[in-house]
Structures are given as structure tokens and as C-alpha cells.
Amino acid sequence: MRRCRPLPYGTVRIPYGYVWWVSEGVVVPYDVIVVGARVAGSTTAMLLARAGLRVLAVDRAAFPSDTVSSHQVQVPAVARLARWGLLGRLRSAGTPPTRAVRFDAGRIVLAGAFPASGGVDAMFSPRRTLLDTVLADAARSAGAEIRERFRVERLVWRDGRVAGVRGRCGRGPEVTETSQLVVGADGKRSLVAAAVGAVAYREQSVRxxxxxxxxxxxxxxxxxxxxxxxxxxxxxxxxxxxxxxxxxxxxxxxxxxxxxxxxxxxxxxxxxxxxxxxxxxxxxxxxxxxxPDQPNVLRTSFGPGWALVGDAGAVMDSVSAQGIAHALADAESLAHAVVAGLSGSLPLAAALAERHRLRDRTVRPMFDLTLRLAELRSRRVDHLMFAALADRPADAERFFGALSGTVPADRFFTPRTVLPLIGAAGWRRLIG
Missing domain, CATH: 3.30.9.100 (D-Amino Acid Oxidase; Chain A, domain 2)
Structure with missing residues (x-):
């Protein structure tokens, strides 16, 4: 894994046949620079590199290293890791699968399992020292350059567009790297989001x-x-x-x-x-x-020469443990859009706009559920629902699926689903 070694001089061929000259003071342009190389960043870099793009991912940390995390790789996210050929690395490192789950609401306890997704029926809770390293190694193996201990200090602008980054490794000299697109994967306090003025169009207080x-x-x-x-x-x-x-x-x-x-x-x-x-x-x-740093924010995720992925664009309270699952899904969605935009299948702006709409449709139901969970309140309707689920194993499994993201939250936590569960007697107790 690269740790700020100097670039070689000479010519370098990048995708689509372009040739760029590399000499002192002039840096090889990349197709994409990803700022942040943890879950969202390394996954984005890996998928773009697998598609043949020239990718640089930078992070101020070195790997392996720890970071604050909710740990849970929910079942749909595990299915993604399996599809990308990475689940075996977690298993071989001794990460235990979790298939059985128990939800204790006090007087009522629900026991069951997570619904399967993509041929996977377990979730995993790996240490971040392991997960982040697995993803960074996978990005490097795919052909991405991973530059550790690199601190981005500012963005490079050209003709009103983001065109690269300036930063340095440790106390080394400041260098400039340029690209067609800069992706901010640098977390909930994203430097990229702040530098481009990404609009927070939905924001709730920390709970x-x-x-x-x-x-x-x-x-x-x-x-x-x-x-x-x-x-x-x-x-x-x-x-x-x-x-x-x-x-x-x-x-x-x-x-x-x-x-x-x-x-x-x-x-x-x-x-x-x-x-x-x-x-x-x-x-x-x-x-x-x-x-206590648990913001709940949805931001505009793209603009001229830039895009945001993972917590940089959408972040929510850890109480729902959806951060890793969201990062993996969001990275995959962004990678599809970037490949379409840079290959000429669609204008890049149009591809990123469609991906933003998809992200909102996908994340909003879990965002709303997370806000509700973060209130840490006990509602009468919840207890009536839990009591009903205790006698309905199939519905209890759907409940666990809604918590894990296998079942869309807005298809379970709705009056159309909950009212038939609690029945007429439960409804009378609720409104009585």
C-alpha cells in the first residue's frame, strides 16, 4: 500500500487512451481522486478501479487503524461483500457471523433471525482495524493507488469546477493532484463537503x-x-x-x-x-x-467536478447501526454513476443527478426510522406491536428485516402493516 512515495517521471497511459507527461512539478491526472479511504472511500476506489478507471484514494490515517464505529455490517451489506469476493477475508480473520437475534423491549422479548439477502443469512460485526484494511487492500489490488498519511488541505479549482486536491504527507512538501472528479468520502465532518458548500437540505438535531x-x-x-x-x-x-x-x-x-x-x-x-x-x-x-458527535444530515451529493459518498453526504445517528451498510450501498451506486458519466454513456452531471435521487429514495425511510429510534421513547403503539409480533414468527422476522435493511423500513413501519398486527382490540386500547 503506497505511503507517499514520489511519482516516477515519464509517460503514463490512463483509460480511454490518453497519455499525460509526468515531470517535476506536474502530476499525473487521475480520472477520480477519492478523499478518505475507509469504508465508503476504499469501496468507491475499488469499484472504479475494477471498471478500468485511474483512481487515487488518500487518507490522513494509515491502515490498519481504528475509528469510532457502530460495527454492524447488516445482511444486505454482507451480501455485497460476498458478491465482491471480500467476505472470505472477514471469515478467515475469525469474524463470527450472527444469525440469531433477540429484541428485548422489557416485558416482551422477540427472538428470531435476520431474513436472507443475496444468498446471505448472517450479519457480521468486524473490528474496523480489520474491515477498513480489507477494503483498502481490495482497492489496491484492483489497481487504485492508496496513499496513506496524506492530509488534503484544500481543493483545486479550474473554471468553476473542482479539478483536484492539494495536500501533503506528514511534514512533506505540498503537492497537487488533479482529476476529472473529486469524491468526498471523508466522513460526517467532510472537508470536501465544506469546501464546495454542499447544501444540507434536511438536518435534525443530535439526539x-x-x-x-x-x-x-x-x-x-x-x-x-x-x-x-x-x-x-x-x-x-x-x-x-x-x-x-x-x-x-x-x-x-x-x-x-x-x-x-x-x-x-x-x-x-x-x-x-x-x-x-x-x-x-x-x-x-x-x-x-x-x-456525542451524532449528526442527522442529508446533503446535496454532487456538483461541478465533485461528489460525496457515505457519511459525507448522508449521515444518521448510530442507534440504527446503518453507517457501514449505507457506505457500501452508496459507494456502489456512485461507482455506477461515475463509470456511466466518464465512459460517455451519460453526461456525468446527469448520471450523478440520477444517483442522488436514487440515494434519497433509498436512505430516507431508514433516516426517518433512525430519528424515531433516537428519541429513545417507549410508545404504546410499539408495545402493542411487539406483543403481536411475539405470536407471529414470520412477522417478527420481517421486523428484524426492517431493522437490518433487508425489508425497506417504509414497507413495515406503516399503519397499513402495523394496524392489522395489533388488531381492533389493540387499536381501541391505543386510542382509549
């Missing part, structure tokens, strides 16, 4: 703060989800025989909780069945990670 840690000696029979007033919690198996234990709490509690984050985390778990006791009996392997 929760999240904390998670890794424990050994915490037995699980599958994934566990807990829904309580003022708390959402999850426990899933991850690498190295560890259990990742996550808690979402109201943002209003953060100032008090930060005085004793470890204690707050455990006290929240104590209200989740016997999970607190099991965690206290285990051994924490690493420090607790905590973040």
Missing part, C-alpha cells in the same frame, strides 16, 4: 450520545438488542472472541455522564435484563469509546 467497548467472557447466543425509555443497547460478537457492547443515551445526559462514562455505561446496561450482570462478570479488553 443521543453513544458509547461502546469490548469485553471478554460475556456469553452470547446471537445478537442482542434492548429497547428501554432513555436507553438503547446492543451486544454482538466481534473478532478475537470479544463482545462489542453498545449503549445509546439521551444527549441531555452527556454532561453528567462524562464525569463517569464507565459507570454510566454499566448503569445503563443494568437496566437491560441480565446484560449488565454478564458484562460486569466479564473483562473489558480496551478503553470505552464515547461520542
Amino acid at each position: 443521543t450520545f453513544a458509547s461502546y467497548g469490548y469485553w471478554s467472557g460475556v456469553p452470547l447466543d446471537g445478537g442482542e438488542l434492548y429497547h428501554r425509555p432513555g436507553c438503547a443497547a446492543a451486544a454482538f460478537p466481534t473478532n478475537d472472541d470479544l463482545t462489542m457492547v453498545y449503549v445509546a443515551s439521551p444527549l441531555s445526559e452527556f454532561a453528567a455522564a462524562r464525569r463517569d462514562l464507565d459507570g454510566h455505561h454499566l448503569r445503563q446496561l443494568d437496566g437491560c435484563g441480565d446484560l449488565g450482570a454478564r458484562v460486569r462478570a466479564g473483562v473489558r479488553a480496551e478503553r470505552l469509546r464515547t461520542t
